[in-house]
Amino acid sequence: MHIVVGHEASGSYRVHGDEERLELTETEFVAYAAERERASTEAPRWVFSSVEQVYPVLLRAGVRVRRCHDLALAEGLLLAHEGREGEPRGLAAALARANGMDAPPDSAPAGLDDQPSLFETRGSGLPPEVAAVDAAATVLAEQERRVRAVEHPGRMRLLLAAESASALAAAEMSEDGLPWRADVHDALLTELLGPRVPAGQRPRKLAELANGISDAFGRAVNPDHPPSVVRAFGRAGIDVPSARAHVLREVDHPAVAPLLEYKELARLHSAHGWVWLDEWVRDGRFRPVYVVGGVVSGRWASRGGGALQIPRTLRRCAQADPGWKLVVADASQLEPRVLAALSGDRGLAEVSAAADLYDSLAEAMFSGVRRVPVPAWDDRDDRARAKIAMLSAMYGGTAGEAASLLALLRQRFPAAVSYVERAAQAGERGERVRSRLGRTSPAPSDAWRALTGALADGEAAEGKARRASREWGRFTRNFVVQASAADWTAVLLATLRQRLPAPAHLVFFQHDEVVVHAPEPLADEVTAALHGSVQEAARLLFGASCPVRFPMHPAVVDCYADAK
Structure with missing residues (x-):
């Protein structure tokens, strides 16, 4: 059963089910969603204009839904399938296309610093006389018609369902966060870089390496400026095409070793240093913002925080809460x-x-x-x-x-x-x-x-x-290959979040790797859920007779670094 949700310009929420037409305040909407999830023997499929815009309202109130249809994600996938990638996919644009009209551009997304305004409907682009819930219902019907017209409608339905479930998982992971020891992170930075210094200054270790680089060249060289490094090598009689690490490793010069060490530590300082720690770790949790399908192949991206590129050095900072475990698994050679x-x-x-x-x-x-x-x-x-x-x-x-x-x-x-x-x-x-x-x-x-x-x-x-x-x-x-692997991963996430025993929950996802935070007594049950989801993902994508094995070996650890 579908329940279509519209967040109206008035600030109210309208919900349309099979026999219901309700207008609710935000508080009433949260209570209604909680009751429908509790009371339904079969989970309703919520229709959201965008999970990213609507679902956090429920999550902040402690309400989670089992199934949904994300109209924006579905629109993007269908437009690409029809050879119209790049067209706006927001609710107003999708409604215009459904009515045979030119699609208006999508409104600009709200900034991260004013997240409460994400849920306002100003700038939605809908005509003033059109309710958001009616627009959503029209777009849903049109998307269902378009799905029936594709060559493999069953596969497309599975893709839309899995992508929508991935959006739910992404919002839940941002809300829950990966357990993160800020004190361990700070100590690690101090050990590698020296004490924290004001913005714009080099930490002690970087300053020492920069001086060593200049000494090796016999003149001042800025290691943060690649053209300066290339010119310095040229003056030393060594022609290098760039200052990239793989190029420098082939060069025999006393400046190479401090340069390579400087590059590695400078990258840590800029990408995951103290500023990153201040911005992205709150209440003992790293809380990235994921962008589902942010890469053209269907892989995820992140909106700041470098969630998909956490260096191995920092994985020791991700530690389970007392009495809990991290269950870490990645799809081997997917x-x-x-x-x-x-x-x-x-x-x-x-x-x-x-x-x-x-x-x-x-x-x-x-x-x-x-x-x-x-x-x-x-x-x-x-x-x-x-x-x-x-x-x-x-x-x-x-x-x-x-x-x-x-x-x-x-x-x-x-x-x-x-x-x-x-x-x-x-x-x-x-x-x-x-x-x-x-x-x-x-x-x-x-x-x-x-x-x-x-x-x-x-x-x-x-x-x-x-x-x-x-x-x-x-x-x-x-x-x-890569896009099909993204299909497999989306189905895996969709099935896994349904199989996990409460209160275990997904807390991190990085390409083909998942991390679940679970009470220690449930670790074995989580491991079984992972194995079951892997088998189900293979069956749903490639059929019950698919002979290919997709191994995923969970590691139950206290610290993320111990999983590798």
Whole structure:
């Protein structure tokens, strides 16, 4: 059963169910939602214009819903599927499209510093005579019609449901937060950088390294200014294209070691230093703001806080509350396993049965095949070569020995390699490709089409056109795998949040890794819920007979750093 929610310009909430038409204050809406969640044997599906805008009102009052439909997320996925990515997806725009009218631009999102205003309806763009709840109902009906028109409506429905559930999980994780020891963080920064200094000054350790860099060059050099570093090496008779760490590691000069150490510590100070600690850790919790589907492939992004890039050094700061545990699990080598399931390659599916897919892949590729022409073997092991081959297939790498390793992979697993190569060829032609559930790649730009259409206009133009074509082919080659992995992860999150025993809850998500905070007696039950969700995600995406194994080995720890 759907319950459509509209936050009206008056500040009231209107809810329309099968037989209900109510207008409620915020307090009444919270109480109504709590009662419907308690009383319903089958969870209602709440229809929100945007989970990000509506759900925090309920969360702050301690109310959680089991299911919803996020109109904004659904609109974005459907627009992309229809080749109209980039069009506004807000409620007013979706309503205009449903009525055959031009869509107005979306109103600018509220800033993080004035979050209470997120829930006001000013600037919604709706005509004054149209109630938000009626607009939401119209848009929902139109989206359901559009879903029925796609090639695989069942998959699209699963995608919309999983993406909406992911939005609920993201809002819940921001509300709950990852347990974080600010005192441990502060002590770690002091140990690595020296005592905290006023903004704009270098901490003691950075200042010492900066002086050491200047001494090594024999003149003052600003390590925070890459062109200055490049010029300093040039004056020393060393030509470097940039001051990037991977470039500097190949240089023999006494300034290299302090430069590399400076870069690492400066990155920690700027990205996760004391300012970050002040801004993002409150009441013993790190509270990031996630953006579901913020990357074109469907991966999440974050709105500040660097939630998806917490360095390993700082993971010791994430510690469970007394009497609780962190249950940490990541999907091992997810993308190659997704490729095996997508392509139906039986050989690669057999390889996926191993806990370490790359070990098994190496055995399958290299056992008894030294006669295959490959570059001279160096001291790297077969597992590393197998990984290069697989990443070359998924990302289009051809440098060095990658091309010959990919050729060997193609011999052993033709269905898997053909799958991504067909996606690459589609991209080179400027076509769109889709994930398993229907996420759709964007079209290349007009500039790309103009360039690639100039194949016959001279040798130089032809070279540029071919390079541009191959680059876009590499994007679509990876899109079909990465976006399908995002599908799998969305379904995993959707099923896991339903399976977790109260009061255990998801507190962190980073690409293919989840962290659950649970009372210690429930840790085993949480582990079982994770295993069940992994199996359900594979079944829902690829069918009950899918032979591919998706291992996810939970670690029950007191500290996040101990999970690796």
